[in-house]
Amino acid sequence: MLITAIIVEDQPMSADILKKFCERSGNIRLLHHFPDAIAAGHFLQSNKVDLVFLDVEMPGPSGFDLLDQLSCKPHVIMTTADTGYAFTAFEYHVTDYLKKPYTYQRFREAIEKITPASAPIKAAIPAEKSPLEEDIFIRCNGQLVKLKSSEILYIESMGDYVRFVTKDKKYITHNSMKKLLSQINPDIFCQVHRSYIINIDKLNDFRDNNASIEGHLVPVSKSNKTKVLNQIRILQ
Numbered sequence: 001m002l003i004t005a006i007i008v009e010d011q012p013m014s015a016d017i018l019k020k021f022c023e024r025s026g027n028i029r030l031l032h033h034f035p036d037a038i039a040a041g042h043f044l045q046s047n048k049v050d051l052v053f054l055d056v057e058m059p060g061p062s063g064f065d066l067l068d069q070l071s072c073k074p075h076v077i078m079t080t081a082d083t084g085y086a087f088t089a090f091e092y093h094v095t096d097y098l099k100k101p102y103t104y105q106r107f108r109e110a111i112e113k114i115t116p117a118s119a120p121i122k123a124a125i126p127a128e129k130s131p132l133e134e135d136i137f138i139r140c141n142g143q144l145v146k147l148k149s150s151e152i153l154y155i156e157s158m159g160d161y162v163r164f165v166t167k168d169k170k171y172i173t174h175n176s177m178k179k180l181l182s183q184i185n186p187d188i189f190c191q192v193h194r195s196y197i198i199n200i201d202k203l204n205d206f207r208d209n210n211a212s213i214e215g216h217l218v219p220v221s222k223s224n225k226t227k228v229l230n231q232i233r234i235l236q
Contacts, residue, residue: 002029003114005051008040008066009033009079010058013205014100018053018079021107028111035059037066049074051095051114056080067092077110101204101214105150134185138164138173145171149188153202153213155180157195167214192220192228200228 005028009015015033022028031049034040036058044052044066054063054076063078078089081100089097096110134149147164156163157177164171181191190200196218198211205212206228209220220228 002027003050003111004029004031004048005053006031006040006043006049007033007053008037008058008063009053009055010035011055013207014055014079017102017203018107021104024104025108025111037061037063041066041069044070044074048072051075051077053077053079054094056082056085056089064088064092075114104201134188136184138171138175140171140173147171149185149199150201152189152199153216154199154218155189155197165216190224190228192218192224194221 005022007015007018007022007030009018015035019030019033022030028051031047032043034043038060040052041061052074054066056063056078057080063080067073067076073093076092076094078085078094078097079100079102080097083099086097095113098106098110136147136149136152137144138147139145147166151166153165153167156165158172160174160176161172162175162177162180164173177191177194177197180197184197188199188201189197191197192211198213198218202213203211204214206220209222209225211218211220211228
């Protein structure tokens, strides 16, 4: 059986990323998203779920206030940008604590803590190699360089060259955006501008026609905005 879950999160972008991660995991059935603790509390009074993704700071009652109301507590994965709540969270015996911005890898690690013994689920995480771990080989300074897809933040066109940007380094290689798009995994990478391709799993925020990629602002053209929103699979 699947893990049944709800998201309690007032920030739309954070909720959308969690929804995408749930869908990608293959073993989480997301029942609902609530923007506040009051609505989530009403739902949980008459509905049983295996897991709650719970933000701490929200308009009205906090995530901890919601936990205080529950007589039967499901697994809880706290989601917040403030690590100062970590000690309190674990006093509530939460399953895990995800600090924003979270990555899919960290999300998977949290889900793995929900064992088959504590929730009636099928194998939690596939053992085969994830697309995020795919290797890409590029020619840079006369050498072949291996990059993991999960290391690449975004790719930038530079005329007859492209630049691969990782957290620590930048690699320039001779290639075109058109050719590159036929060579990379479309489940991981998305063209957001005629000169930019982003790793969709590194997307932290999306507003004002800019994508925030771990501290880098990448422009998103109007013609590509809908494609980006479709790729992150926003659920209504």
